[in-house]
Amino acid sequence: MEAVSTFLDMGGYAATVWPAYGVTAVILVGLLVASLRALSRRKAELAALESQMERPRR
Amino acid sequence: MTRKQRRMTILGVGLACLAVATALVLTALSDKVTFFYSPSDLAADDAGHNARIRLGGMVEEGSVVKEGDGITTAFVITDFAQAVPVRYTGVLPDLFREGQGIIATGRMDQGTFIAEEVLAKHDETYMPPEVADALKAAGKWQMGDQP
Amino acid sequence: MPNFLHSLASPARFQRIANAVLPWVSVLAAVLLGVGIVWGLVFSPPDYQQGDTVRVMYIHVPAAWMATFCYAVMALLSASFLIWKHQLADLAARAASPIGACFTAIALITGALWGKPTWGTWWVWDARLTSVLVLFFLYLGHMALSAAFDDRERGGRAAAILACVGAINLPIIKYSVEWWNTLHQGASVFRMDGPTIDNSMLWPLLLTVLGFNMLFVVLLLVRIKSELLARRIEVLQRARASGRG
Numbered sequence: 129m130e131a132v133s134t135f136l137d138m139g140g141y142a143a144t145v146w147p148a149y150g151v152t153a154v155i156l157v158g159l160l161v162a163s164l165r166a167l168s169r170r171k172a173e174l175a176a177l178e179s180q181m182e183r184p185r186r
Numbered sequence: 187m188t189r190k191q192r193r194m195t196i197l198g199v200g201l202a203c204l205a206v207a208t209a210l211v212l213t214a215l216s217d218k219v220t221f222f223y224s225p226s227d228l229a230a231d232d233a234g235h236n237a238r239i240r241l242g243g244m245v246e247e248g249s250v251v252k253e254g255d256g257i258t259t260a261f262v263i264t265d266f267a268q269a270v271p272v273r274y275t276g277v278l279p280d281l282f283r284e285g286q287g288i289i290a291t292g293r294m295d296q297g298t299f300i301a302e303e304v305l306a307k308h309d310e311t312y313m314p315p316e317v318a319d320a321l322k323a324a325g326k327w328q329m330g331d332q333p
Numbered sequence: 334m335p336n337f338l339h340s341l342a343s344p345a346r347f348q349r350i351a352n353a354v355l356p357w358v359s360v361l362a363a364v365l366l367g368v369g370i371v372w373g374l375v376f377s378p379p380d381y382q383q384g385d386t387v388r389v390m391y392i393h394v395p396a397a398w399m400a401t402f403c404y405a406v407m408a409l410l411s412a413s414f415l416i417w418k419h420q421l422a423d424l425a426a427r428a429a430s431p432i433g434a435c436f437t438a439i440a441l442i443t444g445a446l447w448g449k450p451t452w453g454t455w456w457v458w459d460a461r462l463t464s465v466l467v468l469f470f471l472y473l474g475h476m477a478l479s480a481a482f483d484d485r486e487r488g489g490r491a492a493a494i495l496a497c498v499g500a501i502n503l504p505i506i507k508y509s510v511e512w513w514n515t516l517h518q519g520a521s522v523f524r525m526d527g528p529t530i531d532n533s534m535l536w537p538l539l540l541t542v543l544g545f546n547m548l549f550v551v552l553l554l555v556r557i558k559s560e561l562l563a564r565r566i567e568v569l570q571r572a573r574a575s576g577r578g
Contacts, residue, residue, distance in 0.1 A: 135375065139385035144450050148389045148443040149370070152396065156548065159435045163555045170562035177569045194416045201497060208501050212512075221459040221514045242514060279453025281382060289516060305453045310521040312387060313531035314378030 222289045225268035241270060241299055242289040242307065250284055263290065263299070270294075274301040281306035344561055347421060351554045358554075362547035369540030377537050389447040391537055394522075395545035397440035400468060401503055403433035403549060407475070408500040411493035421557075423489040424564065426496060427479050428556035432549060434472035440465060452516060460509035461517035464502055471499040485567065 138145045222242030241263055249262035258275040261284075272290055282288060282304060290301035313321075373391030380387035407429040414422040444462070445455040456462065479492035510519045522528045528535055 138388070139379055141385045141450060144386050144446050145374075145388050148392060148446045149374070151442050151446075152392045152439050155435050155439055159432065159552060160548075160555075163552055163559065167555055167559040167562070170559055170566060174562050174566050174569070177566060177573075181569060181573060190416055197412060197415055197497065201500070204498060204501055208505075212505070221457070221516055224514075279451065280384075281451050282453075286382075303453075305457065305516060306451060307516055308382065308451060308518055309529075310518045310524075311529045312380050312383075312390070312521060312534050314533055315381040316378070317531055317533075318381035 224265040225270045229268040238293050240291050245284050245286050247284045270299050272299040274304050279306040358547050358550050365540050365544030369537050369544050372537035391541045393443040395542040396436045399545045400437040400440050408496050411496035414493050424560040425557050428560050430472050430475040432552045437469040457516045459515040460513045461515045464506045464509050
């Protein structure tokens with residue numbers, strides 16, 4: 129337990145180290161998730177459009 | 187000349203002009219871009235009198251004195267050619283120590299630089315404490331040679 | 334080089350290569366970042382002067398490098414779009430700028446957090462910090478310009494010109510710490526006389542740098558795929574609209 133709290137304390141610089149890693153994680157994970165969601169949204173949109181375009185021709 | 191080559195030439199000439207223009211502007215501005223003056227600049231009167239300036243250099247070894255009120259510190263900033271005595275009232279950054287490069291903002295007052303803000307500049311060396319101790323023990327310590 | 338770009342410039346071939354590469358690069362990015370961050374946070378030593386704040390380096394430095402690297406990539410893509418009219422280069426530049434903006438934001442924020450205890454301030458207007466802030470606004474400007482016109486082609490061209498013009502900022506960022514007195518210290522890794530970082534800190538840094546690089550590739554490929562779809566959707570919608578009218 130003590131090892132864990134020493135680790136979390138970061139030699140008294142917890143307020144520097146953890147927010148830095150936290151902000152980085154939030155920004156990068158956020159960008160990755162947003163990019164993947166945009167990709168799957170556009171895939172669905174394109175599929176819908178293509179099926180709409182096919183129908184009138186038949 | 188094909189259209190591709192023409193576009194390439196336009197882009198190249200445009201960027202070259204831009205590079206020259208930027209270089210000229212930065213050279214003209216170099217005084218403003220300079221973040222701090224050294225004690226030698228100050229001695230050569232490059233920085234101007236009574237103006238609020240930033241003074242950068244090394245905290246001279248053995249010069250740091252805590253005054254009676256507990257939060258005022260007196261020390262000497264040096265660039266190993268010229269030295270300026272400094273007084274500062276306030277909390278010092280964690281990296282402030284003798285032999286450390288620092289930048290003080292303030293103005294000259296009767297030969298003493300009265301600082302309103304002190305920032306620590308750290309060098310580009312990173313090592314564990316044990317390595318630093320070992321280097322010192324081996325007499326190979328070279329820190330503090332450069333501001 | 335142009336031939337290589339031409340061969341990549343076919344969207345179908347790009348899709349094929351991207352789909353083949355993506356899983357591997359993703360795994361590599363996750364492993365490198367995981368090992369590098371744990372090494373940096375747990376096993377690497379504190380600095381002799383800065384103590385544990387030095388652990389911010391393992392994300393600040395790669396983020397700052399990727400911020401400038403991503404801009405260089407974007408500027409090259411933009412130049413090839415302006416010269417050879419590669420459509421894929423335009424899409425790739427659009428895909429790159431939000432990634433670069435995120436890396437720049439990380440470099441600025443972690444730098445501020447790191448500067449507060451060590452330097453004694455969150456921010457100063459020295460040449461290094463200011464030129465990186467300019468980089469951030471160049472990315473934002475690129476994103477805004479590329480979406481500003483109804484005509485996609487015109488927006489792409491305006492953004493590409495901005496990207497090329499802004500490339501002048503890259504050498505300024507790199508050499509700002511040498512040309513002028515700055516609060517920011519000089520280079521520690523890429524120096525004529527070798528790195529001034531102890532190996533126990535250089536190794537985890539190397540891993541997170543490679544990890545950030547791989548993550549950049551993953552993000553870029555995903556976003557280019559997405560941009561390709563967006564363009565096809567636009568073309569189909571226009572075709573449908575004109576078919577009706």
